[in-house]
Structures are given as structure tokens and as C-alpha cells.
Amino acid sequence: MVFFEINNPGLFLLCVVIFFAAVFLRYMVSAGIFYWYFYKLKSEEFSSKRLSKRGFRKGQLKKEIYWSMWSSVIFGFFGALTYFLWQKGFTAIYLEPDKFGYWYIPASFILLSLLHETYYYWVHRWMHHPKVFRKIHKVHHDSLVPSPWTAFSFHPWESLLEALIVPAILLVLPVHPVVIGIYLIFMTLSSVINHLDIEVYPKAFIKSRFGKLFIGATHHHLHHAEFKTNFGLYFTFWDRLMNTESRTEISSE
Numbered sequence: 001m002v003f004f005e006i007n008n009p010g011l012f013l014l015c016v017v018i019f020f021a022a023v024f025l026r027y028m029v030s031a032g033i034f035y036w037y038f039y040k041l042k043s044e045e046f047s048s049k050r051l052s053k054r055g056f057r058k059g060q061l062k063k064e065i066y067w068s069m070w071s072s073v074i075f076g077f078f079g080a081l082t083y084f085l086w087q088k089g090f091t092a093i094y095l096e097p098d099k100f101g102y103w104y105i106p107a108s109f110i111l112l113s114l115l116h117e118t119y120y121y122w123v124h125r126w127m128h129h130p131k132v133f134r135k136i137h138k139v140h141h142d143s144l145v146p147s148p149w150t151a152f153s154f155h156p157w158e159s160l161l162e163a164l165i166v167p168a169i170l171l172v173l174p175v176h177p178v179v180i181g182i183y184l185i186f187m188t189l190s191s192v193i194n195h196l197d198i199e200v201y202p203k204a205f206i207k208s209r210f211g212k213l214f215i216g217a218t219h220h221h222l223h224h225a226e227f228k229t230n231f232g233l234y235f236t237f238w239d240r241l242m243n244t245e246s247r248t249e250i251s252s253e
């Protein structure tokens with residue numbers, strides 16, 4: 001099943017443009033809906049629930065969209081590259097949903113997120129090394145107060161590091177294209193939610209043992225405020241294991 005075969009550089013470029021458009025649109029729609037709802041439509045209700053005590057910097061949101069556009073170019077390139085590698089038979093992507101049993105479909109999603117988490121945690125720790133931080137990770141932290149638009153706001157070097165990992169995993173881990181699609185949407189939504197600066201998960205969930213395994217807006221807000229804590233992506237286990245989880249208690253009332 002091949003929609004169109006990439007057999008020359010022009011078609012590859014076209015594929016990059018298509019993937020870029022899809023990634024950027026996904027970002028604009030996801031961040032846009034959350035921004036519109038929490039910061040425009042219900043702004044009065046949620047302004048008191050903001051996790052940060054200060055507001056956004058002047059011109060911050062525009063800058064975030066600008067950097068996110070470049071991130072989408074890089075993500076688009078890796079999307080096209082993965083599609084090309086799949087066509088050439090270099091990936092472990094499979095098409096028959098029952099090839100490994102139906103149980104493997106959710107299992108592959110969980111495996112993909114755990115591998116991604118591990119890579120991200122350690123690369124993120126490395127990006128906070130003073131020598132590396134300024135060149136690679138500072139753009140993301142210019143957003144002292146995160147916003148939904150911060151979700152993809154990275155310097156191109158950071159986008160490159162972030163874009164590499166999922167295609168690299170797909171070279172070895174069998175994953176169905178539908179799982180990849182859902183994973184990419186999940187990745188974007190989780191990044192938007194974690195940068196919202198308003199906690200959207202119910203308090204009972206966050207305080208529960210199960211809820212404490214996951215990262216939300218409160219957890220990631222503390223990373224942007226404290227820099228030296230809460231390096232995780234979706235899960236808290238690496239931060240807990242490595243003792244980098246923030247001890248700051250937030251009462252979002």
C-alpha cells in the first residue's frame with residue numbers, strides 16, 4: 001500500500017511540504033483551540049487559576065509560533081524521511097493489524113511512549129548543561145510562563161534532537177501506522193496541555209497514586225519556573241528515580 005512513491009528529489013520535497021503542512025496545522029489547531037477556550041472565551045473564569053503569577057512577555061506568543069513553524073519544518077522533514085524509509089523497507093512499520101496479535105497494538109503505543117520518555121528525559125537533562133543550554137534549549141525557556149503556543153517552540157537544534165527519536169524507534173520497533181498517527185496527536189495534545197499554565201486534570205486524579213505517574217500543566221509549569229526540576233515528557237518515573245522532581249507544592253485555587 002503506497003500512496004505515492006518517492007523516486008526523485010522533487011517528490012521528496014513535495015512530501016516534506018505535505019508533512020510540514022500537516023504538522024503545522026495540527027499544532028495551530030491544537031494550541032489554537034486551547035488558547036481560544038482558556039485565554040479568550042473563559043478568560044475570566046481561568047485567570048485566577050493560572051499557575052504562574054506573572055503574565056506572558058511582550059511579543060512572546062508570536063515568537064513561539066515563529067519557532068514552532070520552524071520546528072514543524074524539521075518535523076515535516078523527518079516525517080517525509082520516515083515515509084521514504086518505510087517505502088524502501090527500512091522500518092519495522094507493519095500493516096496487518098493482527099500480525100503480532102491485537103494486544104500488541106496498545107502495547108506498542110505504551111512501548112513507544114516509554115522509549116520516547118527515556119530518550120527525552122536524558123537529552124533534556126543534557127540540554128540543561130550550561131554549555132549546551134544557551135545554544136540549544138534557551139529558546140524554549142524564553143517562555144518563563146508557558147502558553148499553549150510554547151508546545152513546539154524550540155530552537156531548530158532542539159527540534160532536530162526531538163524529531164530524530166520517533167523515526168529511529170520505528171526502524172526497530174514494529175508499530176502500525178494508525179498507532180503512529182494516534183501517537184503524534186497524543187504527543188501534540190500532551191505538549192499543549194503541559195504548557196497551558198492552567199491545570200486541566202481533576203485534583204483527585206493529580207493527587208492519586210496513579211495520577212502522580214503522569215505529567216500535566218502543574219508539573220511542567222514548575223520546570224519552566226525552576227529550570228532544575230521536572231525534566232520528564234509524559235511520565236514522572238525518571239524524575240522520581242533520579243531525584244529531580246520538584247518539591248514545590250502548588251495550590252491552584
Ligand SMILES: [Zn+2]
Binds near residue numbers: 124128137141223
Ligand atoms: Zn528544559
Ligand SMILES: [Zn+2]
Binds near residue numbers: 150
Ligand atoms: Zn516546556
